[in-house]
Amino acid sequence: MSTDSKDVMIRVLADDGSVRAMAADTTGIVRQLQQQHGTDPVATIALGRLATGAALLAALLKQGQRLALMVEGNGPLKRLSAEVEADGSLRATIREPHCGSLPESGSPVANAVGRAGFLHVIRDLGMKEPYRSMVQLQTSEIGEDLAWYLTSSEQVPSAVSLAVLLDEQGLVSAAGGFIVQAMPECDESRLESLEQTIKSLPPTSELLGEGRTPQELLGLVLADLPHHLVMEQKLRLSCRCNLRQIVAMLRALPEDERRELAGRDEPAEVTCEYCRKVYRFTPEELSGLAD
Numbered sequence: 001m002s003t004d005s006k007d008v009m010i011r012v013l014a015d016d017g018s019v020r021a022m023a024a025d026t027t028g029i030v031r032q033l034q035q036q037h038g039t040d041p042v043a044t045i046a047l048g049r050l051a052t053g054a055a056l057l058a059a060l061l062k063q064g065q066r067l068a069l070m071v072e073g074n075g076p077l078k079r080l081s082a083e084v085e086a087d088g089s090l091r092a093t094i095r096e097p098h099c100g101s102l103p104e105s106g107s108p109v110a111n112a113v114g115r116a117g118f119l120h121v122i123r124d125l126g127m128k129e130p131y132r133s134m135v136q137l138q139t140s141e142i143g144e145d146l147a148w149y150l151t152s153s154e155q156v157p158s159a160v161s162l163a164v165l166l167d168e169q170g171l172v173s174a175a176g177g178f179i180v181q182a183m184p185e186c187d188e189s190r191l192e193s194l195e196q197t198i199k200s201l202p203p204t205s206e207l208l209g210e211g212r213t214p215q216e217l218l219g220l221v222l223a224d225l226p227h228h229l230v231m232e233q234k235l236r237l238s239c240r241c242n243l244r245q246i247v248a249m250l251r252a253l254p255e256d257e258r259r260e261l262a263g264r265d266e267p268a269e270v271t272c273e274y275c276r277k278v279y280r281f282t283p284e285e286l287s288g289l290a291d
Helices: 027-037 041-060 108-113 143-152 188-200 204-209 214-222 243-251 255-262 283-290
Strands: 008-014 019-025 066-073 079-085 089-094 117-124 131-136 158-166 172-182 227-234 268-271 278-281
Touching (some): 008 041, 008 214, 027 089, 027 172, 041 066, 041 089, 041 108, 041 158, 041 172, 117 143, 131 143, 143 172, 172 214, 188 214
Antiparallel strands (some): 008 019, 066 117, 079 089, 117 131, 158 172
């Protein structure tokens, strides 16, 4: 799947090892997600934030590893998911792409996600079983919830800013964000200085709208803290679905359901929830699966 050539993620490290930070431009990816899923403006922002968060965490993966973020809330969007691999390939999906009417008070994204719910984090590190963790949503703004997970569950003090900027037509004009993490070498004074610097910055959506690159974002965030580039990774939208997986899923259906599908006069369609690719099976093909 083609995405914007500027879609990129970087990771930097303070020269003294006290702070690490990641930043990403995900504009092209979030534009394509909006097109794929037909999301309304608020759903686009929510899904774009989650996808950007996953892209940033890819900076901490090793080759062959994979990470998934899932937000489940009691709001109209219900469930959002994003998966990323170490090579920068990413996919995302949303249960309900339209949030309908929302309360006039409060944050639209938080109201659409729901004030009650959970953030699930699944890390496939190539071990026998993936590592799974879950925290309650704190603000349902996604960025702050991810920061809470990193700080409370992984014990790494973190600041997270995820942003999606829409134009007057409700289309994506910019998307991206950053994560800043304090390493064990980071003392309290430096941590407080970083927090004050981040609070003093304009909204990340505004900076992205000005065309700031990931390097420039981190230059503003880290201010006068000397740092160096550790890695740079291109990002792309890519789905792992294939015909073999879909056939295996159909074979796993109860026998009566498979025979019922095979008995219809029209082809059956299976749509990937991530890339929206449609797989069609004729009654004859389905009969072969049922035998």
